[in-house]
């Protein structure tokens with residue numbers, strides 16, 4: 001009999017059982033109350049596996065003996081993007097800007113959302129019935145930064161990879177062993193690895209186990225949350241190559257969260273740049289890297305090392321630290337650190353604008369530039 005499956009929301013440090021069946025996620029006690037929707041129904045566009053509109057996730061700040069809610073951490077505060085089937089979207093931004101929370105909220109792993117829409121294959125994830133959510137758990141997966149803490153130390157690798165396959169009855173019993181062998185082979189693991197325990201593997205191999213565990217469920221969409229950050233540089237390339245091969249073979253769609261801009265440039269078709277809970281710029285990877293428009297994107301990208309020693313780097317150093325998401329600045333949230341800040345930036349929230357086809361920016365510097373479609 002398969003082991004019982006625990007909800008990672010209740011066991012935040014043990015991601016091992018994430019992939020398996022779970023009770024339908026409920027609102028956590030004290031979750032920020034849902035904001036009333038002000039926009040109409042989001043229309044399904046079949047080219048997109050994922051459509052996210054104005055997504056918000058606010059965490060309550062509790063104080064005192066009675067745990068009174070005194071405010072909210074606005075970790076995700078209005079994120080909008082569409083993700084095409086079989087492509088990779090990179091998500092970048094400073095630590096604490098809300099990348100992980102965006103990924104987890106899309107997957108419905110952080111209690112209730114505060115506002116916005118998340119359509120997965122045209123269906124609102126937060127309207128799924130218990131049965132739909134159970135089925136969707138196999139289709140939407142996550143790979144974490146730290147493969148060691150996300151693998152149960154007391155289970156052999158074959159069990160770890162096969163646990164949720166059994167739970168979801170994805171293959172007939174007679175085919176189970178061959179199925180697991182095949183998945184392990186696709187992820188660069190040997191059949192004899194099945195009986196070994198996570199501590200007997202290197203960091204790169206452990207990440208292969210995590211990928212195999214996700215792949216075994218035949219997913220369509222995978223959130224890769226810093227999947228190579230904890231690995232040696234030489235191993236990073238192997239894992240990136242593996243993710244790319246699997247994407248091609250199985251038509252996977254990735255949301256790839258990373259601090260490493262070179263990796264993001266390499267693996268992503270589109271890139272979103274996040275600051276204090278919002279996307280400030282979003283578009284095709286080439287457009288974002290060759291022609292960054294937002295002052296924050298420019299500063300972030302100015303730190304990328306240039307391979308040519310004759311070319312002098314013009315690094316833009318951001319003054320101050322990222323403000324608290326519990327008390328974000330008014331107007332443009334970046335105005336406290338922006339060298340091009342104007343008076344209206346302090347009071348008016350800039351609107352998202354499509355400057356080139358598919359290239360969006362949120363900044364008052366572009367207020368007078370006509371939208372791409374209207375030129």
Ligand SMILES: Nc1ncnc2c1ncn2[C@@H]1O[C@H](COP(=O)(O)OP(=O)(O)OP(=O)(O)O)[C@@H](O)[C@H]1O
Nearest residue numbers: 059073074075094095096097098099100101102325
């Ligand atoms: N469960 C939670 N309860 C309260 N606050 C949270 C919770 N999870 C995240 N936060 C806060 O939300 C903000 C965004 O966190 P998140 O982990 O999404 O950032 P991140 O961009 O992934 O950062 P990093 O690059 O360091 O991983 C942070 O201020 C964080 O402290």
Ligand code: SF4
Nearest residue numbers: 332335338345363364
């Ligand atoms: S809106 Fe103003 S403060 Fe914000 S990034 Fe643009 S110029 Fe800077």
Ligand SMILES: [Mg+2]
Nearest residue numbers: 099100101225
């Ligand atoms: Mg994170």
